[in-house]
Amino acid sequence: MQEKIDQLIEELKQKFEEVKTMQHLNDLKVAQLGKKGVITELNAAIKDIPNDQKKAYGEQVNRVRTFFNEKFTEIQKKIEEEIVNQKLQKETIDISLPGKKIKTGSKHPFNRIIEEVEDLFVSMGYDVVDGPELEDDEHCFRLLNYTVGHPARDAQDTFYIDEEYLLRTQTSASQSRVMQANKEKGPIRVICPGKTYRRDDDATHSHQFGQVEGLVIDKNISLADLKGTLEIFARKLLGEDTKVRFRPSYFPFTSPSCEVDVSCFNCGGKGCSLCKRTGWIELLGAGMVHPNVLRMGGYDPDKYTGFAFGTGLDRLAMFKYSIPDIRYMYSNDIRFLKQFDRCDVEK
Numbered sequence: 001m002q003e004k005i006d007q008l009i010e011e012l013k014q015k016f017e018e019v020k021t022m023q024h025l026n027d028l029k030v031a032q033l034g035k036k037g038v039i040t041e042l043n044a045a046i047k048d049i050p051n052d053q054k055k056a057y058g059e060q061v062n063r064v065r066t067f068f069n070e071k072f073t074e075i076q077k078k079i080e081e082e083i084v085n086q087k088l089q090k091e092t093i094d095i096s097l098p099g100k101k102i103k104t105g106s107k108h109p110f111n112r113i114i115e116e117v118e119d120l121f122v123s124m125g126y127d128v129v130d131g132p133e134l135e136d137d138e139h140c141f142r143l144l145n146y147t148v149g150h151p152a153r154d155a156q157d158t159f160y161i162d163e164e165y166l167l168r169t170q171t172s173a174s175q176s177r178v179m180q181a182n183k184e185k186g187p188i189r190v191i192c193p194g195k196t197y198r199r200d201d202d203a204t205h206s207h208q209f210g211q212v213e214g215l216v217i218d219k220n221i222s223l224a225d226l227k228g229t230l231e232i233f234a235r236k237l238l239g240e241d242t243k244v245r246f247r248p249s250y251f252p253f254t255s256p257s258c259e260v261d262v263s264c265f266n267c268g269g270k271g272c273s274l275c276k277r278t279g280w281i282e283l284l285g286a287g288m289v290h291p292n293v294l295r296m297g298g299y300d301p302d303k304y305t306g307f308a309f310g311t312g313l314d315r316l317a318m319f320k321y322s323i324p325d326i327r328y329m330y331s332n333d334i335r336f337l338k339q340f341d342r343c344d345v346e347k
């Protein structure tokens, strides 16, 4: 019996040698330990063995079964390792291949200019506030001293929604909202950038455009504060050499009112097509907050004074980035927008 088992073990060794795949290995198991397997049958034959030899016989069968199981586990492990290795080999990454270029978007010049203006005023201690684009007549006009039938209303080419509501024609509307919202009637120092709308459409006017409004209210605010603030604004935004001049003007919500021009940054003031040979470019409207506006906003004009200013954001972007037509700002032409995908676009 011992010899028979030795021989069987030798045969199994040979068979295990030949095993290459998991399938082979499992077939071998079935052939040895399956229902009609060689080892299974050896085991079953124990019932015909005389009692005094049963023990020795059983030991021999166990020997071959133990051998089989140990060898099976060993080969199974080997095959599994090989499978993993092959997989790893197949999935290696060729790091010499060029990478895929990721297309990135670019910041729209409108957002670019808003961020720049916001940073500038935030550094001077201003808060940035938002106002509704769908406004009512009260905030856009009446609280800003435009009485019903006031001729200055005509200049604004308003999109009316109905008798009461309209698309705001100026961010000045947020002046009246900010004053109303300040319950303690304390000092105010805000800018409000955003979209505005008018019934206008040509190379320098779009029915949708952007403005930024500034409002400062406190005790003892004077025209000198307005001048100083706007001079800093112009120089920081357009360059330290920029000259600023103030011309008297008229707006219903400021008194006195002025328009502010800056020396043409294209020709340095010598005169060119951009500044129409004048050497100056109109930048913004401004003035001291009208006492009526303060009163309607709940402020006592005997105690408080203030200044306000407003300018077109598209205009600023057009100057800064040399954009010849405002309609480029809103046409979503990828060739135009792509020119702004570097962070350092400067005029």
Ligand code: DAH
Pocket (backbone or CB within 6 Å): 169, 170, 171, 172, 213, 214, 251, 254, 284, 285, 286, 287, 308, 309, 310, 311
């Ligand atoms: N809202 C005016 C406009 O759209 C601009 C403006 C002028 C705003 C004078 C002001 C201001 O705050 O004081 O033309």
